[in-house]
Amino acid sequence: MFSELSAQQRGSSLLCRPASSEDQGPVFERASQSYCPRSERYTVGERSFSRQYAHIYAARLMQMRPLLSQRAENKWGSDVAIRRLCHLQTGEQCCIVGTLFKRMELQPSILKEISEEHNLLPQPPRAKYIGEADEVILEDELQRIKLEGKIDRDRCITGSIVAVYGAERNDGKFTVEDFCTADLPAQPERPALDSDRYVLLASGLGLGSTNADSMLGLQLLIDMVGGQLGEQREQSATANIARVLLAGGLLSQSAQDKDASTKAKYQTKKTQAGSVEAVRQLDELLLQLVASVPVDVMPGQYDPTNYTPQQQPLHRCMFPLSSVYPTLQLVSNPYQADVDGVRFLGTSGQNVSDIQKYTSMDSHLEILEETLRLRHLAPTAPDTLGCYPFYQRDPFILEECPHVYFSGSAPSFDSKLIKGADGQQVLLVTVPEFCSTQTACLVNLRTLDVEPISFSAFSADGDEDSEMNVSH
């Protein structure tokens, strides 16, 4: 635990007179670590949108089919018949592999909206789009078939590749007796570290919002990481924080000036976009951070980069002050990197919140685990989550199992250590939104442990010191 580590360090109390010697005070060296970015697969090369999105599914299925066949054989015996849908025979127990599709009545459909015979108004956004009349359908390259049986309809995610075992009934529906997913991929070895090293994960800074309550908390976070807060022993422990990762959510939603798109140009000519000031603030904050610790900045949902989650890194021109430092790394979302041999993989949270809208799962951690088991970062892309129409390979498929798998902008902090069938150990972390929870996460690279850090300040309405600010 970080607290204990700090308590163990030596140091004098600061509630005393300053020493009369010329000693300026202790200066600790920031722990260095080896860092290797591995997110080349998430950078988009040429951007041609003149393709159909259906190719994504084809690529996905093609890539995952052999894996699933392997899993199916492991689970149900190597003599199980794996059939294509076109070769299905009624009554035969077999296994089929395909893409799940959940047909939901409430799912917003652009075709329905613009269709004149329906005469529908655009649907207002809802928290959940699942309903009672949903159907689950399995598709492969050529056909699709309805599924029923032991499949939990509300937990199914559109776009996930699964293998189901059962038989086809007379009425053309497939009755499921069992199903399996691709599960965790192989994990590279994690080297043993001799000392405690930490990585700080934070997200949802929410700059540029009209409500600035969290700014002091943010300043406290930066001061703590920069080694300015705390007594000597805490500062020496903080020197072990080797890296800071900002998982999206840098700008708040209110920094996005919606009026700019609807108002006439001559009315908005002299007004600055709200995000300009917010980015300037971010630049100043980053400057304070990068002066003392390497920082990776991932873009989030409302940040000035492209919308579809294969978001490209923020451009360095927006950070004139801090981009001078080599410690600032502007990275893509999703992001993968090796820090001291520990593989980090994560997103800013758009994939998880999208899945949350279309299934009954509410806990971000549960969804995170589900995506890991499905071996796919964002199965709902491109159905309900925007993405780029790639066609040769699906970059969201997990090929190697990470050691730390995180997602940002979660409502609260949560973590879990899961074990895979082949001995993989993954730490799942949902990084909470800092602007609402004032909490960040500290991951210990040696023990694969995570701990929340909260910051609080006092305010006029009495003591809301600790209760509100600590996670759940």
Place this chain on the structure above:
Amino acid sequence: MDELYLDNIDEYVNDHDKIVTYKWLSLTLGVHVNTAKQMLYHYLDHKRKESSAQLHATYLVSGKFVDKGQTSHLVSVVREDQLEDCKARMSLIVSVHVYSVQKALLRDSSPLYSVDYDAVRDHLQSCAKYSAIRCTSAVPLSSVELQQARERQPAPTPEPVVKVPSVNGEASHPSKPSTKSQKGIMGMFSNKAAPKHQDSVTEVKLEQKEVVKPEVEPPKSKAAAKVSPALNFFGNQKTKKPNKSDKADESLQSSSRLEQQQHQSSPPEKKPEAAAEESTKGSKKESRSKTKRTVDSDSEEEKMDKKKRRRIKKPEPDSSDEDIIPDSPQPMQTKEPEPEPSPPPPSPPQKEFESVSHSHSVPGGTKIRKRRRVLKPKTFVDDEGCIVTEKVYESESYSEAEDEAPVKQAPTKCSTAKLHAAGNNKEEEKKSQKKTSANTNKGTKQASIMGFFQKK
């Protein structure tokens, strides 16, 4: 010497009524943060023992906190009265120190944030100097390395509309000192506004186009990232060298609608004059707002420039009728901004278009050889076969020292450059026109109308 800080803090707290946070103190006095915290504690202690001064303090407490089974590390700023309470709630206390000292009791912690924010903003470059952790890799890149890093990145598209000021800072020419920046803005506008001579495009120095160009130049040379980006952006406008015309040529294609407007204004007629003026005015405004968006750090300078622009803009409509009022370099120097250009008046047979580049009208301490327009008589054969001698402006290169007296001569009917001066310049030129016409009249040995009165 050790006690001096007590007086310092005393002064800040009591006299200036400030909230003294440890960070502010550390940045202001230039001491390590831990020393600053100890100083605050000492001061508090000292003052309290001495007199019952009305001082309040906030403390920072951090430690382990267990909440519903979830342990976390909590860092919290508390008022003095809440200190013991908070310490009791934590299961393991890691550090306690004074966060700030102030005279008034704070109800809310947001003033603490604003104090720190201001302190950091004032010392942006040294914010990590006094902290307890040093990071060896956090050394700002030098400009050479920055340039290499930029070159490694994919080159930006040729039409960056809202431009990165630091990108603009990479002209191949040295950026001018900041005193020139103001002139530069005006130079940009006046150059842009210079009317277009359609055919003699190649002859045209194209400086006015250059003005738009710096936005378009791909980031080449060394980064001037640290220098205020705005100044660089404006500083570019003034650098006018003849070789820029090549760049201007290639950037011709990629220039903005400004060029199209200029092309449109090329048919030399009175009619499009007003229209072109409007369009150039509009384009100027647009570019002005564009530049405003890019420049966020130098708002003051901008305001000044805007004011200047506004002043100048007023006399513009008056000048729409004026034909041939080319500027002399000197008035341009004194009056800085040239608001509008008027497009070329009806083309006389010979169209020698010389644009005036602002760069050489800008005063300054630079010793670069520049070009200026000088009135010179030119003899040529016109299409009727007659030999005509006209006084025209021609570019001549000179160095700063030579340019002394203002050249206030109106050109004759062949008008060339279109830089409108301010209204008073116009009047001067009208007068000078009359003067020169009077002079020429004397040459023809005709009695002027005033002769009637003089002979009396």
